Amino acid sequence: MTTTDTRTETTAVAPSRGARFTGAAANYIDERTSISGLVKEVGRKIFPDHWSFMLGEVALYSFVVILLSGTFLTFFFHASMTPMEYQGSYLPLKGIEMSSAMSSTLDISFDIRGGLLMRQVHHWAALLFVASIGLHMLRVFFTGAYRKPREINWAIGFVLFILALAEGFTGYSLPDDLLSGNGLRIIDGLIKGLPIVGTWISYLLFGGEFPGTDIVSRLFTLHILLLPAILVAALGVHLLLLIINKHTQFAGPGKTNDNVVGSPIMPVFAAKAGGFFFIVFGVITLIAATVTINPIWTYGPYDPSPVSAGTQPDWYIGFADGALRLVPSGWEFMLGNFTVSMNIIAPVLVLGLFIVVVLIYPFIEAWITGDKREHHIADRPRNAPTRTAIGAAGVTFYAVLWAAASSDLIGTHFHVGIEDVIRTLQVLLILGPIIAFVVTKRICLGLMKKDREIALHGFESGRIVRLPGGEYIEVHEQLSEYERWKLTSFTEYTPLMIRPNAKGKISAAQRVRAGLSSWFFEDRISPVSGTDIERSHDSGH
Amino acid sequence: MAQHDDGVATPGGDPVPEAQNTAAGSAIQKAVPYEVSPGTAVVRTDNIPNPGFPPHRERQTDLDPKKDKRAERQVTSLFYLSIVGSVFAVAAYIAFPIIPGDMGSVRLNTLLLGLGITLGLLGIGIGAVHWAKQLMRGDELVESRHGTRGSDTTRARAVEIFTLGNQESGFGRRSLIRNSLIGALVLTPIPAVALFRDLAPAEDPVPLLQHTMWKKGTRLTRDPSGTPIKAEDVTIGSAFHVIPEGLNDEEDRLEEKAKAAVLLMRLKPEDLNVSAGKETWNYDGIVAYSKICTHVGCPVALYEQQTHHLLCPCHQSQFDMKHEAKVIFGPAKRPLPQLPITVDSEGYLVARSDFHEPVGPSFWEREL
Numbered sequence: 046m047t048t049t050d051t052r053t054e055t056t057a058v059a060p061s062r063g064a065r066f067t068g069a070a071a072n073y074i075d076e077r078t079s080i081s082g083l084v085k086e087v088g089r090k091i092f093p094d095h096w097s098f099m100l101g102e103v104a105l106y107s108f109v110v111i112l113l114s115g116t117f118l119t120f121f122f123h124a125s126m127t128p129m130e131y132q133g134s135y136l137p138l139k140g141i142e143m144s145s146a147m148s149s150t151l152d153i154s155f156d157i158r159g160g161l162l163m164r165q166v167h168h169w170a171a172l173l174f175v176a177s178i179g180l181h182m183l184r185v186f187f188t189g190a191y192r193k194p195r196e197i198n199w200a201i202g203f204v205l206f207i208l209a210l211a212e213g214f215t216g217y218s219l220p221d222d223l224l225s226g227n228g229l230r231i232i233d234g235l236i237k238g239l240p241i242v243g244t245w246i247s248y249l250l251f252g253g254e255f256p257g258t259d260i261v262s263r264l265f266t267l268h269i270l271l272l273p274a275i276l277v278a279a280l281g282v283h284l285l286l287l288i289i290n291k292h293t294q295f296a297g298p299g300k301t302n303d304n305v306v307g308s309p310i311m312p313v314f315a316a317k318a319g320g321f322f323f324i325v326f327g328v329i330t331l332i333a334a335t336v337t338i339n340p341i342w343t344y345g346p347y348d349p350s351p352v353s354a355g356t357q358p359d360w361y362i363g364f365a366d367g368a369l370r371l372v373p374s375g376w377e378f379m380l381g382n383f384t385v386s387m388n389i390i391a392p393v394l395v396l397g398l399f400i401v402v403v404l405i406y407p408f409i410e411a412w413i414t415g416d417k418r419e420h421h422i423a424d425r426p427r428n429a430p431t432r433t434a435i436g437a438a439g440v441t442f443y444a445v446l447w448a449a450a451s452s453d454l455i456g457t458h459f460h461v462g463i464e465d466v467i468r469t470l471q472v473l474l475i476l477g478p479i480i481a482f483v484v485t486k487r488i489c490l491g492l493m494k495k496d497r498e499i500a501l502h503g504f505e506s507g508r509i510v511r512l513p514g515g516e517y518i519e520v521h522e523q524l525s526e527y528e529r530w531k532l533t534s535f536t537e538y539t540p541l542m543i544r545p546n547a548k549g550k551i552s553a554a555q556r557v558r559a560g561l562s563s564w565f566f567e568d569r570i571s572p573v574s575g576t577d578i579e580r581s582h583d584s585g586h
Numbered sequence: 587m588a589q590h591d592d593g594v595a596t597p598g599g600d601p602v603p604e605a606q607n608t609a610a611g612s613a614i615q616k617a618v619p620y621e622v623s624p625g626t627a628v629v630r631t632d633n634i635p636n637p638g639f640p641p642h643r644e645r646q647t648d649l650d651p652k653k654d655k656r657a658e659r660q661v662t663s664l665f666y667l668s669i670v671g672s673v674f675a676v677a678a679y680i681a682f683p684i685i686p687g688d689m690g691s692v693r694l695n696t697l698l699l700g701l702g703i704t705l706g707l708l709g710i711g712i713g714a715v716h717w718a719k720q721l722m723r724g725d726e727l728v729e730s731r732h733g734t735r736g737s738d739t740t741r742a743r744a745v746e747i748f749t750l751g752n753q754e755s756g757f758g759r760r761s762l763i764r765n766s767l768i769g770a771l772v773l774t775p776i777p778a779v780a781l782f783r784d785l786a787p788a789e790d791p792v793p794l795l796q797h798t799m800w801k802k803g804t805r806l807t808r809d810p811s812g813t814p815i816k817a818e819d820v821t822i823g824s825a826f827h828v829i830p831e832g833l834n835d836e837e838d839r840l841e842e843k844a845k846a847a848v849l850l851m852r853l854k855p856e857d858l859n860v861s862a863g864k865e866t867w868n869y870d871g872i873v874a875y876s877k878i879c880t881h882v883g884c885p886v887a888l889y890e891q892q893t894h895h896l897l898c899p900c901h902q903s904q905f906d907m908k909h910e911a912k913v914i915f916g917p918a919k920r921p922l923p924q925l926p927i928t929v930d931s932e933g934y935l936v937a938r939s940d941f942h943e944p945v946g947p948s949f950w951e952r953e954l
């Protein structure tokens with residue numbers, strides 16, 4: 046059966062008026078922009094399909110929603126800390142002194158039709174934005190989609206993640222309510238704890254002593270101008286590289302490292318992705334219409350004195366807050382006359398190290414494997430046990446920090462002392478990742494072994510037959526070659542053998558690399574080869 | 587069955603040409619005729635061959651014209667639904683205005699407007715996806731990848747361009763020019779950095795952080811009303827949130843409050859463990875401590891009467907009020923600074939002096 050791919054059907058009928066108009070318009074534009082070249086290049090680019098590939102799309106679309114709703118909000122928001130008496134229509138706060146920022150946020154919520162909706166769309170979209178970036182990064186990590194040639198795009202994506210966090214935090218601080226003010230107070234304390242420059246950075250940032258009268262307008266400029274500008278630029282490069290590198294795909298029959306299998310941009314992918322944008326937008330709007338988020342009117346304006354227990358920052362700040370909570374007592378010390386706030390520096394360093402490792406991980410792995418080939422087939426997580434285990438350890442580490450941010454709620458919820466919760470989490474922060482690593486690696490290897498079994502001998506059908514000799518066997522159902530291909534097509538690595546270099550020496554770097562390499566690849570299960578299959582057929586019946 | 591979009595037809599079910607013996611992770615050999623190291627990857631010669639694309643499975647809508655028609659109707663209806671939603675949103679905007687002071691109207695406006703917009707968006711979204719999945723051409727297409735690296739000629743030309751640029755400008759040769767340019771470029775941002783100095787006032791921050799509004803004789807007043815507190819009002823076990831008298835009239839009210847907020851409580855005098863030199867700092871068991879946490883500055887607001895522990899809600903540092911607010915748990919290191927107090931002639935609590943050390947979060951120059 047052979048089909049010829051006839052993409053265009055030529056018809057002899059004279060073009061309709063609509064077609065003539067489209068043709069003329071296209072001609073007009075092309076004669077001025079040569080855009081047909083672009084259409085030719087990218088119009089039929091192929092995008093592979095998998096649910097996990099949509100996480101990045103969710104991030105992209107929620108960002109668009111953020112831009113749209115945020116623009117609406119800027120038309121009404123006053124980024125000023127000038128004190129004023131609230132005279133809007135929310136009665137419980139009438140006559141209370143607050144900043145113009147807070148007052149205008151209340152006006153958006155209670156005096157402008159759709160204002161509250163837009164605020165909540167903006168906030169929910171922001172939460173979704175950060176969450177989807179996080180999940181997208183996990184997907185890329187666990188499938189090894191950051192390998193050559195995509196290491197740089199991983200780094201750019203990482204920058205986007207940091208920018209998203211910064212956008213989230215600056216935006217959260219703008220209404221100048223009690224909760225966000227408290228968040229800023231913590232930031233102020235955190236900055237002041239940094240050695241040598243801390244006091245001055247805080248002083249300059251806040252335009253004097255905390256809280257000052259400048260911080261909201263400064264954060265506003267960052268939030269709506271500087272950060273989005275960098276974000277959009279980085280996003281552009283991210284997407285451009287995506288087009289240049291083409292998307293990865295999972296192994297499957299017919300799919301190779303040298304092709305992309307999926308839907309063309311025009312029309313299927315465009316319709317799916319465009320439709321998906323509307324779905325994401327619609328779902329965010331639905332949540333915003335029905336679920337209140339950040340009800341600043343119940344918190345009241347910022348005041349350095351009151352605070353309520355059990356208030357939580359936005360979820361993505363949690364890990365940093367948790368890190369601050371897990372520092373044991375007494376880490377601050379004096380260095381001569383200077384105060385060294387180790388209780389602040391240590392968590393900052395640990396988090397800094399954590400994100401730096403996330404950033405450079407692709408380069409480390411590339412160095413260990415020494416594999417300079419391009420990789421376009423996404424790994425199944427089980428087929429890279431050590432990487433998957435490292436990822437699981439990282440996720441556990443993050444999760445413990447995140448849980449620590451709710452240590453008080455955990456304590457009251459489970460009726461245990463806060464001290465016990467903190468101590469348990471301190472232990473878990475160290476042990477958790479180790480356990481997660483070991484367990485995950487075991488599970489991966491177990492799954493690989495199973496896959497190998499199935500690829501060689503088929504899967505158990507549950508049907509028992511009696512052989513003429515009297516023995517019972519379970520019938521194994523063989524896989525189709527398509528199913529088998531999915532289980533057998535992955536790359537195997539061996540530990541690096543140390544070899545002396547040209548001068549007959551073994552460098553320290555080489556030793557480290559060999560050490561890491563054996564840690565990575567010592568335990569491994571080989572993919573089933575053609576020889577294996579033949580052998581199993583010979584020994585089988 | 588998948589097809590090459592560049593017009594190359596492939597026999598259904600048979601391996602596509604380049605798929606043969608090309609396992610996942612193999613080098614790109616077709617597009618870029620150069621070999622790169624596979625590192626420690628195992629390169630086998632006996633890989634199972636890629637079986638090629640499985641036969642294409644037709645969708646219901648491909649096989650059954652009725653189903654095709656029905657899907658078409660569904661897509662159209664979804665798009666119409668979207669129109670209804672958008673119109674409804676505008677109607678809700680007008681028909682359910684916000685009545686000042688009425689929270690219910692705000693909620694209703696938000697809800698109905700939001701639902702209308704949701705319908706408008708989801709109608710398009712679900713319709714478009716449904717269209718793509720059911721009605722648009724459904725078989726997968728194949729596109730070849732090419733190595734990311736530019737071709738050898740392209741790269742040679744790029745090198746040549748840089749070489750020409752270097753030769754024609756003399757960038758490498760005229761080291762004097764080059765080095766002085768680099769020097770100049772390094773220095774140009776410096777004025778920009780200097781410009782930021784005036785983000786904050788001219789004063790040095792350290793002395794500001796070392797002092798608060800409290801002075802000898804400043805009355806302790808209730809937060810936020812500002813009414814003074816008599817010693818006898820402070821019963822055992824009670825705690826007061828305190829600000830210095832006159833704070834509410836200050837120009838920089840919040841900045842002062844962020845340093846001067848105090849927590850006042852009375853313990854049994856015998857419960858207090860007073861260190862040498864601080865005997866006169868409490869008044870008959872009434873003690874005043876800075877309310878600003880020595881960790882990163884949250885207000886320490888939760889007082890447990892039985893244990894006399896003060897808990898910071900931010901990161902759970904706990905301070906023992908019986909032992910001069912020393913830290914018994916949590917990341918904070920230093921005790922909360924104590925404000926020395928006494929009573930004035932009218933029996934109102936007053937400060938004996940300012941705090942004897944900076945309040946709030948630690949900073950590098952704190953002990954200077």
Ligand code: FES
Pocket residue numbers: 879880881882883884898899900901902903916917918
């Ligand atoms: S601010 Fe009080 S414990 Fe962190």
